[in-house]
Amino acid sequence: MIEFQNVKKSFPDGTEAIKGINVTIPKGQLVALIGPSGCGKTTTMKMINKLLLPTSGNILIDGKDISHINEVELRRNIGYVIQRIGLFPHMTIEDNIALIPKLKGWSPEKYQKKVDELMNLVGLDPKVFRKRYPLELSGGQQQRVGVIRALAAEPPIILMDEPFSALDPISREQLQDELKNLQRSIQKTIVFVTHDIDEALKIADKIVIMKEGLVQQMATPLDLVQNPENEFVRSFIGEHRLQENVEDYKVSDILIATDEYHTNRTFSNVVSHDSSVEEVSYFMLNNQLSEVGVEKSGEIIGLLTKDDLLRAFLSKKKGETA
Template identity: 50%
Template structure:
């Protein structure tokens, strides 16, 4: 679907942001670019839709050089989601979502139907939200609109540049769950940039870890966790991720009695990472756990303490 062949990006001041990288993103794959600040991950993403021109090498989409595409058609056919969201404040939510379909000269009825479909997809009631302005929405709701705006004209490729990093932990967890669910429905080719290894592990089919413009390791989350290439990869994974690499929240959920449900309302997704669970349990004794909007049980601090204790003992024995 998307192929990089010996691609480099050098700036006039001599900085090499991307240094002769080659890889292929498969059709329908959720591909995550990750690395520390200055690693070249965002530059790599922006070269795909020609926001940044490459210095050497070739990028192909469906076997055709991106330099041979009409630049406007290329960008119309690649959805783009930013951390900053960048919704137009003077326009309604429907008008924001309709921008690319209007540029492609879709009819009004078709656009209206598409906006309805997309808002439904991300759990925003169309009749409630279509006529609202961005400042009437929460940060999480605005980011949902940013995601569906990128999907509006039904592009094959979606580029996402740290789209959830500015959100609070609960909103971020919900958006991660939403994008996993959405991808199962739409089966797009998604290239996603993040600096958060836990987020990458949760979302990716494959992870491309970069540093100083080079690819350090490319593989599935399981491959990278279990067989890191070198000390840089081990350090980047970090102790929390390594300790929680086999963490599955479902194993720790306790089902409350029907007449003894917890009174507090703080919830977390069944797909949450260890880091996300710990962050919430630092503020609450227990959390309600939900799957697809329905409560499935609770998790509490005691069960997580037992988990850590077991992991630490196994680590001392050389099993972690």
Template identity: 50%
Template sequence: MLSFQDVCKRYPDGTTAVDQLSLDISHGELVALIGPSGCGKSTTLRMVNRLVEPSSGTILVDGRDNRAYHPVELRRRLGYVIQQVGLMPHLTIAENIAFVLRLQGVAPKQRRRRAEELMHLVGLDPGLYLDRYPRELSGGQQQRIGVLRALAHDPDIILMDEPFGALDPLIREQLQDELKRLQKTVHKTILFVTHDMDEALRIADRIVLMRDGRIVQAAEPEQMLRAPADAFVAEFIGRHRMLRQASEVAVADVMIDNPVTMEVHAGLAQALERMRQRRVNSVMVVDSGGRFAGVARLEDVTRALEQGLPMRVGDVARWAQTAVHPDDPALNAMRQMLWYRVDAVPVVAEDGTLAGLVTRSALAGVLDDALRVTGAEPLAEAR
């Protein structure tokens, strides 16, 4: 869909803005370019629509060298959204949205119909807004119109250059969420430049972090958080974000929701056979209503059987030293494991029912990488 092949941009003074950049962006993918000021992210974006010409290398748009297009034709094929919005103040909202359609010779009624369709996509009433002028809209509403104008002629690729940078944080978050929702509906390929890592993590399918004109790491947000390529990436993301990412994971996200269970009235031999089949050394014991009644451990079940005691599994179940709620932070479960020196913690809902089980291994897969980046002691070494 969009491909950069060894692309460079050098200026006459010897400055290299983009250096041997190679990147393939798939159809329907939202890729965020991010990095410190002067890293080449905006230059990279502007080379796509030839506002900046590359010094060497090739940029393919739909498999065709973008230099094969006339610049005007190319720019009409692409959508473009910038921070300053750029709505024309003397045109109505409907006319702004359909401006490129007018240049393409689309009939007025069709242009109006297209503007109405797009307004519904972002939750704005066409009857209320289409005949207004940009000055009559808030900043957030104007930015929505800027996005709709980029969509109006149905381009396959949309370029967005820090489109939400001038808005206050609350409006920015609303528009970020709206963009993600819109992307699921229209399935456009979007190249999005931002200086804000929180924004990139929130909206992107893949993040491309640049430094000195080169790509340092290109990865999905989760992968970049869990496995930053080097110290620069970790520092740019921010160590505090790593820890916050770990602390924001809920118990419900990491728990095993179908642990091995037995009802309190089940026999000891049945419990032993269940443990053998499932290759575990304990079972969660519940009453007939699914309420947690304790943990039956292999050694306790075996001892009772050897003694020939007429007991049920509920009789040997021990109440757990600790339990967590599904909505608790997963780090709480980790702390409980370390404090009580156990390998698993039952997850009990407010009504007392067993919701699941958090194990050390389940926690480790989600939290270890984030904790390593912060310098905290990993789970596997924290005994």
């Protein structure tokens, strides 16, 4: 759990970037920070791993004030994807990804296996890319490496500052799905900065909407859309997101990409991938189920949760749901 208590941050030139925020980020949740450029998202993020120090107020991780924690130690346990990639240009892709695992004393066997696993996860063939240098990759490929580098040492907290901004829409959707799946299965606390409200609604457990150094509202995607606290939040979310009907969607339209973790599970309740969302919503409601397995041709292809259904009802249009 990460807690901001009355945190303010001013820079030496007098800019008040953060004007007093109180935010609690629960353990194991994915929390999105969103707001216009310059509202203080990156500043908020950098205070969590002490790249910036608050001018006043406290930040606690699992109840401990981080001002008493050594910053090197702190950063080893916090993965960080910075806004502009930040790979080390003179290190190969493999060395970039394995940096923290090596510092933590992992054996070559263990970190090499991890590098392979993560590169495959984001569609970079290790045989082709592991010995290359960052400049020998496209911008989007570098961004993928930036993302998996933050996951490599399996830190309990991961900070991601607009990690998918340079990706094409298809890769972006894929990585959003992967991240959501990953976070569900490994229960990491993830703080995720984005400009994109659809991205936030899709992947976040909670969304923090910021404006000019202040928090406007912190809520679940559903709550945010149902009870926007002010005009700014309303306009940020967009009226049209309240008015879509998704009853006719099929389960397969809103299913988050499958992964081994879920396909290997056994479910006591299973629905077909081509059932309608309406049908499944009633089924889950009537039987008080919080999740069901999804089946296609007799095989489990994924997991559908109550949250997925809520998100489906929130999101803008078919194909952008989760």
